[in-house]
Amino acid sequence: MKKLKLVIEGMHCASCASNIERSLKKVEGVDSVSVSLMLKKAIVEAKDSVSEEDLKKAIARAGYKLAKIE
Amino acid sequence: MTRKKSSQDLSVEEIELRSWKAKLVGAWIFTIPIAVFMFSERIFGFALMPVEWMIPSLLVLGFPVVFVFGWSTIRTGFRGLFSLYFNMDSLIALGTVIAYLTGFFSYFNFVADYSGVASMIMAIFITGKFIETKARGKASQEIKKLIQLGAKKARILKNGKEVEIDSSEIKVGDVMVVRPGEKIPTDGVVIKGESAVDESMISGESLPIEKSKGSSVIGATINQDGVLYVKALKIGKDTFLSHIIELVEEAQGTKVPIQKLADKITSVFVPVILSLAVLSFANWWLITGELSRALGVGISVLVIACPCSLGLAVPISLMVGSGIGAKNGILIRKGEAIQTMKQAKIIVFDKTGTITKGKPEVTDIYSKDKNNRLLEISASVERFSEHPVARAIVEKAGLKKYKRVSGFKVIRGKGVQGFIGKNRILIGSRKLFYENEISLDGFEEKISNFESHGKTTMIVSKNKKILGIIAVADAIKPDSPEAIRMLNKSGFRIIMLTGDNERTAKAIARLVGIEEVLADVLPEDKSNKIEELQKEGFVVFVGDGINDAPALKQSNVGIAMGTGTDIAIEAGDIVIVKGSLVGVVQAINLSKATFSKIKQNLFWAFAYNIVAIPIAIAGLLHPIIAEIAMALSSITVVTNANLLRRKKI
DSSP states (O other), rough: EEEEEEEEESOOOOHHHHHHHHHHHTSSTTTEEEEETTTTTTEEEOOOOOHHHHHHHHHHHOOOEEEEOO | EEEEEEEHHHHHHHHHHHHHHHHHHHHHHHHHHHHHHHHHHHHHHSSSSSSHHHHHHHHHHHHHHHHHTTHHHHHHHHHHHHOOOOOOOHHHHHHHHHHHHHHHGGGGGGGGGOOHHHHHHHHHHHHHHHHHHHHHHHOHHHHHHHTTTTTTEEEEEEEEEEEEEGGOOOOOTOEEEOTTTOOSSSSSSEEEOEEEEEEEEHHHOOSOOOTTTOOOOOOOEEEEEEEEEEEEOOOOGGGGHHHHHHHHHHTTOOOOOOGGGHHHHHHHHHHHHHHHHHHHHHHHHHHHHHHHHHHHHHHHHHHHOHHHHHHHHHHHHHHHHHHHHHTTTTTEEOOOHHHHHTTEEEEEEEEEIIIISSSOOOEEESSSSTTSSHHHHHHHHTTTTTOHHHHHHHHHHSSSSOOOOOOEETTTTTTTEEEEEEEEEEEEEEEHHHTOOOOTTHHHHHHHHHTTOOEEEEEETTTEEEEEEEEOOOBBBBBBHHHHHHHTTTTTTEEOSSSSOHHHHHHHHHHHHHOEESOOOOOHHHHHHHHHHTTTSEEEEEEEEEOOHHHHHHEEEEEOOOSSSSOOSSSEEEEEETOOOHHHHHHHHHHHHHHHHHHHHHHHHHHHHHHHHHHHHTTEEEETHHHHHHHHHHHHHHHHHHHGSSSSS
């Protein structure tokens, strides 16, 4: 288990938060996602098998960009 | 480290705001002439240009508005449409592009020209976004201030000389020199010097705190009057300030239960609106046969719907609320606590360290025989115990040399035992002596007397004989009675929970004005007591985050008391940094104020969409008016959240 804080670019409206949440939850091994619209960050709890690349792809699929992982 | 991250964060927002501003200026430079041309006939009574020039000029002027200044919106909007991750931009993009294209189609005469309308919608949308972004920045100002709080530079001693370095380069063990008026660069302990330190930015405590050799200090607090030499103990992500920031940031991702419905609606909002727009368009076209009219209605429906007001209503209020809290040393960790607090009926306070200072001191020593070395014997045994009362006794004795003790044992919740030579020494409460069948004859009266003054009494025996008693008192925090008075006035049922005996507990309770006391509760039973009380209503438990973690978890809202230099991160839904009971009152007030703001915002957001969308479907709104309404609705929600700041807590 690991906890990651993702900083996301391009999040500018309320639907964005739910889009990102939806897409990240589809990633195999992701247990919980909480997206803060205000901070433009997502906190993801995932199994160790989940790679940075998987999360990046999921965010891109919803139309946003992973700026960095804190 | 923390600081670097923060300046980057800030610039991202600044860049966003600047880009909206640039788009706004650009869009209106082209949109104003469009508006003048479009309305000139109505306003001035004559057309500014021949009719045949009109549509081409609107299309030329409108192109940069929609496709240059609005490009980011158009792009993300259509990407959302194609990937089925719909967003707010999808609605605006579709509305403006369709409107713009009517300019060309109007040449084929099957539709009226809406191209001017496209530019106006985009310009108003951009304006709305600019205002909203600005207000959102304001909503997070307290949190941003917190992030920027850290000191930028530090002066450390290197080979006896002062050297200035970046705060991020400090290593654990470095000795920092902090002059009056300067920020203490990072958490540490004073090794030389005396001064008062202003900790208000961290704890909300307005009075400066005296510091001398051995005192802990927190990074980012301000040294007032003397030079302090501080040994750095924590750096980077481990500092007190970093922990606070982390708590506040993590709280932003938590949900308030009331937002569930809004979130559900937001997630299906755009596709639903798209279908409604298509349906209204088709319906109007079929019924009236007027394609232009039907298009106008369709565009109105697309642009009037506003998921942002719905989606922002809760998080932005939570952000403003937790920002105000952080400024006052109240850290809201879970959004849920704000809502639950409203239903709370019972507040249970732990005694030691919550109502009292948690630093007991020996007040009386009573012995019938002056030469029995009561204190020396007690301190020798008690120095093996971690209990605060034990520490008070050891401190009072101030021995340089202790007696040799063997067979030390803690009798949980009752006392301790040890052997000095062959003599068995027992120190503890009445219970311990009843169980060991040692008579308290001749001491009963004195013990009761101490207890009724709120003092914890430690009885000391050697073999079967009582040597004497040591009374220990833990002074109440100065603002505890005031806080209890305020809570009583608000109608809460207030209970004090403690492991102390009933008489001592009642005496303390009387001092602060609490009527109900649960005494003699063993540490492991605290959470069970909370569970029992929960049958009668929602329970708020206030206690320290270290010993009371299970009770904090069991309660409906757990409020953890910090000690000012340490916060228990894992326990508690709300943390009071400075650990004062008035902080608890403030936390309750803040939760209520924030929750009522959340409800207001949700109400307006729902009401707006429920009223506006049908009006647009009914064809009663021009697309431009629809777009203005949309922009106003999200601005209203954001501005209303910012008004929370006016509330006194």
